[in-house]
Amino acid sequence: MAKGDDNVVFIGKKGIMSYVLAVVTQFNNGEDEVIIKARGKAINRAVDVAEVVKQRFVQAANTTDIKISTEEIEGDEGIVKVSAIEITLDKG
Amino acid sequence: MAKGDDNVVFIGKKGIMSYVLAVVTQFNNGEDEVIIKARGKAINRAVDVAEVVKQRFVQAANTTDIKISTEEIEGDEGIVKVSAIEITLDKG
Numbered sequence: 001m002a003k004g005d006d007n008v009v010f011i012g013k014k015g016i017m018s019y020v021l022a023v024v025t026q027f028n029n030g031e032d033e034v035i036i037k038a039r040g041k042a043i044n045r046a047v048d049v050a051e052v053v054k055q056r057f058v059q060a061a062n063t064t065d066i067k068i069s070t071e072e073i074e075g076d077e078g079i080v081k082v083s084a085i086e087i088t089l090d091k092g
Numbered sequence: 093m094a095k096g097d098d099n100v101v102f103i104g105k106k107g108i109m110s111y112v113l114a115v116v117t118q119f120n121n122g123e124d125e126v127i128i129k130a131r132g133k134a135i136n137r138a139v140d141v142a143e144v145v146k147q148r149f150v151q152a153a154n155t156t157d158i159k160i161s162t163e164e165i166e167g168d169e170g171i172v173k174v175s176a177i178e179i180t181l182d183k184g
Contacts, residue, residue, distance in 0.1 A: 041136050042136070043136035043139050044134075044135035044136045044175065047135050048175045050160060051161070051162045055162060063159075063160060066159075066160065068142060068143060068158065068179070069143070070143045070147060
């Protein structure tokens, strides 16, 4: 894994708690900051993950940065644009 | 409508373009700032709305603030917690 990607959690199709656990594990392993990334329909689940981490597991954690953007993805029918989000959580 | 709510667009179940139009209309009516709000599964669509406004309609617009939170909503089966987002778009 490229350096600097260690503290990134990509939100896919698993249950919310899988990703919550991934974030909490990163903090427990000494990361001060974890970046939660998601695209398209996974975006609302990225927000759920950040909120569950803050409310139930790492109460001192803060959302220090949230970025939204448009990414171009090459699909079967050419290039499609999808929205993306990056939520930075600080251990606090 | 309460003062200060004029420049808020709530994302519901309509198509993305309805909300894009609502945001663009607010800017055309002289608002410098429009706040896009959504909860739960509408969150990814709020991000889509902000991105489409920026990319296709008001190229100078910037995302100046994004907040996420947890809201408590009273439903049929008691209080449920849902994630929420507020995206502030500045006309630029």
